[in-house]
Amino acid sequence: MQGNMMDVQLTVPTILERIRTQYAAREVVSLLVAGRDEQGNPVAHKHRTTYGQVADRSLRLAAGLLGLGLQSGDRVATLAVNSFRHLEAYLGVPSAGLVLHTVNIRLHPEQIAWILNHAEDRVLLIENVFAAMIPALKAACPKLEHVFVLGPTPQPIPLPGVADYDTFVADSAPLARYPQIQETDAAAMCYTSGTTGNPKGVVYTHRSTLLHSMVSAPKDALNVGEADSVLPIVPMFHVNAWGLPYTCAMYGAKQVYAGVFADGRSVASLLRDEQVTITAGVPTIWMGLLGELDRAAADGHPYDLSRVERLIVGGSAAPESMIRAFSDRHRLSLLQAWGMTETHPLGTASAVPAGVDPTSDEGFTLRAKQGRTVPLIELEILSDDGQRLPHDGKTMGRLITRGPWVANSYFKGEGQSNFFDLDGQLWFDTGDIATLDERGYMHIQDRAKDLIKSGGEWIGSVDLENAIMAHPAVAMCAVIAMDDPKWDERPLAIVVPRPGQTVTHDALTDFIAPKFAKWWLPDATVVTDQLPIGATGKVLKRELRDQYRGYSTNPGLVPPASPDRSE
C-alpha cells in the first residue's frame, strides 16, 4: 500500500530559500587576500556579508550561467579557496540544475587539466590567487568555454572567455524560478585523490546532499544550529568541506571562512574574534593550532576560546594524545568523524555513549576511534573470502559501507571493483581495515594496502603511529612494512623529531610497549627530517614504501643509503 505523502523532492534550492527567507541577516565572514607583504606572504582582509546577499548573488550566478547556454547537468568547476564566493557557487550552481565540480587546488596543474577534461567542465570559477594558471588550463582544456575570476586581479586577463566573476554576477538578474530538479539529479562532484591510478569522480545527488545536511546537524553528529558560528577549515574543494556549507545554510549558522590563512595564529584569531562555536579540519590543522595555543599560554596571553564547543577532526585519524592535549591544556573538545569522498563524507562520529564521561580514560579511548554510524549508514567488516566478521572490537576486517549518500559507482562507470553485491545489496569497499565493537564503534586499523602482515597476523600501522606520536619528542611518524625473511613483513617506524629533540628506537619502543602485544612493536626506527605529504594532507605511504624497499633489520639485506638509522 502506498502512503499519502506529497512527492516533494529533496533539492538544493530548498536550502537556498532558507537563507533567503529565514536567515537573511546571518553573517558570512571571509578572510580574503588583500595583497602581499615585503616577504611575499599574503595579507588578509576580512570581508563580511550576509546570507541575504549571498542568496541574491547565488540566484544571479544561477541565472547568469543558464544565460550562457548551459544545459541541465552541465558541469561548472571551481578552483577556489573557502570564501563567500565559493559558497555562492555551492548554492547557485546546483539550484540552476547544473553540477558543481570542486577541484583540488593542491594538485599539479597537469592533473587539474586532466580532471577538468575528464569532467567535461564548460565553466571554471577560479580564485584570483590562482589566475596565473588560466592560460595553461585554457590551452589544455578545449571544452572549457568560460572562466570567471573570483576576486580582483592586479590587471585584467586578456584572454577570450575570461571575465570577472563579480561583474558577471552583478550584471545578471536573479533567477526568477527554479528549474524542475529531480532529487536523483546530480548536484555536485568531487574527484578522489587517487593514490593509485587516475582520479575518479564521485557524483553527489540533490537527495544525497540534502540527507547528508540533515544527518550532520544533530548534536551527536556536528551539532549545528542557527546560533552557531562555524569555521570550516577543511577546504571547500575537499568533499564539499564535509558538507558544512550546506548544513550551516540549512540551519542558519553563521559561516566563517579562512581562505588561504590556515596557520595556527590565523585560526586561533578567527576562532576568538568571530566567536566560533564549531570548527572542522584535518589533524595537521589542529596540530598547528595546538602549537599556537601552547605558545600563547606560555607567553601569558592565552586566547579566549570559551565559545568554541567542538573541534571536528577527520580526514585521517586523530591520535588520542592530541584529543587529550586539547582537553587537558585548553579545555577544548575534539570530535572525531570518519568518511570518504565516496561517502559525502559523514559515515561515523565518535561521540561517547550515554553515561560515559568524555574526559575519562574510557571516554578518550572511544573518542580516538572513528565512532558509530550516523542514521542510515551501515558498516560491516569482511574477511578475505568475503564473510561477515564478528563485531567484537578485536577482529579486523575489510570495512564496507552502504547508505543513501554512499557512491554506487564512479563517474563514467570507472572503478567498478570497489562496488559489489553482498546478500542482494550493493556495498562500497572502503579499502580500510577496521574493527567494529558490540556498541558499533568502528576503529580503523589501516588502509588495506598499508597493513603489515607478520607471521600470518595483521598489524595496524595507524595505532602504532598514534602511539608513537604521543611521545613528546616526536613531530610526525609513519609506520610501514619492511620485508622480513622469517615473518614476511615487520613494522618499520619512520619518525620526524620535533625541532631540537632527539629520539631513539629503544626510547620509543619502551614508550609504546605498554599499549601493544610484543610482536606488534616496530623492529627498527628511522629518523628523518620530513615525510612525503600528498595533496589532501595525508602521508604518502606508497612513496615511503618505495623509498625503503629492501630495508631490513636482517644483516643480509642492505639498507638504503639516504635515511639515517637511529639504531
Place this chain on the structure above:
Amino acid sequence: MQGNMMDVQLTVPTILERIRTQYAAREVVSLLVAGRDEQGNPVAHKHRTTYGQVADRSLRLAAGLLGLGLQSGDRVATLAVNSFRHLEAYLGVPSAGLVLHTVNIRLHPEQIAWILNHAEDRVLLIENVFAAMIPALKAACPKLEHVFVLGPTPQPIPLPGVADYDTFVADSAPLARYPQIQETDAAAMCYTSGTTGNPKGVVYTHRSTLLHSMVSAPKDALNVGEADSVLPIVPMFHVNAWGLPYTCAMYGAKQVYAGVFADGRSVASLLRDEQVTITAGVPTIWMGLLGELDRAAADGHPYDLSRVERLIVGGSAAPESMIRAFSDRHRLSLLQAWGMTETHPLGTASAVPAGVDPTSDEGFTLRAKQGRTVPLIELEILSDDGQRLPHDGKTMGRLITRGPWVANSYFKGEGQSNFFDLDGQLWFDTGDIATLDERGYMHIQDRAKDLIKSGGEWIGSVDLENAIMAHPAVAMCAVIAMDDPKWDERPLAIVVPRPGQTVTHDALTDFIAPKFAKWWLPDATVVTDQLPIGATGKVLKRELRDQYRGYSTNPGLVPPASPDRSE
C-alpha cells in the same frame, strides 16, 4: 545528469536496527497500571526495559504478525496508552511491511468501530485497561480477525481471536530478514479528529517517517540525542506522539512513558526521577504541571527539575503568559512547535533567532508564535481569492503548506478540497488563519471557521484568548463570534475563572486593552464553570457557537437562558 549515489531506501527497519545494534543498553521506562486503589484510581507500577529487549520483541511481533497471514500493506490497529509495548508496535509493525494504525482512545466506541472498519484493520493491539471494549468492537468490526491484549487482564477474555500480546510475542521467533520495503510504502496511519464530517485517514510513508525523525532531532527543533531522556506525554495515538518514539530510537535517547498518569504530580515526579531532559505535550498538560510545581514550591519542597532542558508544547497555541510563568517561576523553557495530523506533525518550531535573548520581551513574544519552518517545509498565506499575501507580520491569510511529510490526500481519496494546485505545485490548506513575518515567523490567528469578521476586518480569537488567559483570575477562556447587526460579527469572551476568583468584563478588557486595537476587544464576557473539550484536548468552539447562537449585546436579540452574563 543522474548522480552516482546508492538507492538506499528510507525505511523504519533502519531505526529498529539502530536500537538493536548501537543503543541496546539504553532504557525504556513505562508507568503501567498495577491495579486500583480504594477510590478506583489506577495505581502505577514502573516498568523498565532496554532498547535491546524492545528490538528483540519488535522483531518477534513482526514475525508473529506475518505468521498470521498478514500481507504487505495490511493495517494493524492500536488502542493503547504510551508504553514500551506500544513502541514495539511502532517499530515492529512497519518493519514487517504492515501499516501501524494508531487509534484515539478518547473517541466514543462507536467512532472507534467506524474508524477500524474504514481502515479495514485486520489486527488490533488493545491496552488491558480498555479490554471491556473488545466484545463490542469484535461485533462491530467483521474484518478484525485478531485482537491482542497489551498487559495482563484479571481473567482471560474468552472470545475467539483474542489472545495475550506478551504470549504471542514470546512464542514467535524474531524476524530473520526484513521484507523488501519501498520508501513510498505506507508505514503508519492516523485519523484526524474531524470536527466536521467523518474522520479522515492520513497515511504516512516510510520516507516521511524517516525524514520527519531526521528533521526533528537538531537543536533548533527538538534537540534529541543519545544522552537525552525523553518523556512524550503527547499520546502515541496522536500523530505518532509527534514522532518522538521514532526520533528517540533513531538517536538512542532514553524514552519514558507516563501511560495513563498524566496529572501534574505524576509528570513532575517522572521528570525528576527519570532525569528527563526533554518532554512534550499539549498546553493543558503544562497547566497541570505548572500548578503542581507552584504548589510544591509554596510548600517549600520544590521538585528538582534541573535536568529538564525543554518542554515542547504543541497541539494548540501556548499563551505567552504560560511560557513566562515557567521561565520566571521555575526556570523551565517551553518551546512551541506547530503541526497537524496532516503534517506528521512537525512544521515549525519557535526557537528564537540568533542574537535574541529567549527571556527578553522580544524573545517571549517570538516564542508565543508558532515559529519558523523546519527544513523542507514551506508555508504561504493566501487571500480569499487565492493570491499570495505579504510576509509582513500583520497581513492575515489562509495558511497553506507543502513538504515531503505533508499529506497529498486522505485515505481512500477523501477530502480532496483540502489539497489544491498553486503555480503547478500541490499544497495543503491547513484551515488556519495566520500571519508570516519577514524572518519567517508564523503566527496562527485562528482556525478559519473560528475567525471573527467584524466590519469587513478579521479578528483572531487565539490572541485574545491568550491575552485573557494571562489574567491571574482566569483558568480558561474561549473567544467566539456573536452576531452583530452593525458589524456582522463581534467577539464574545467565554471565561472560566480560577477557583474562588471572580472576573468582570471591564477588568478583563482593561487588562488586555494595551495589547490590541480598540475594535478587537470583546464586546461582552460570559462567565461559566467549564468549556467543552474534544477528544484531542482542544476546546470545541463549534459547540460554543451552537450554545451561544443568537447571543448579542444588542438589546433587540435575546440572550440564551443558560449562561450567566457578567455585565
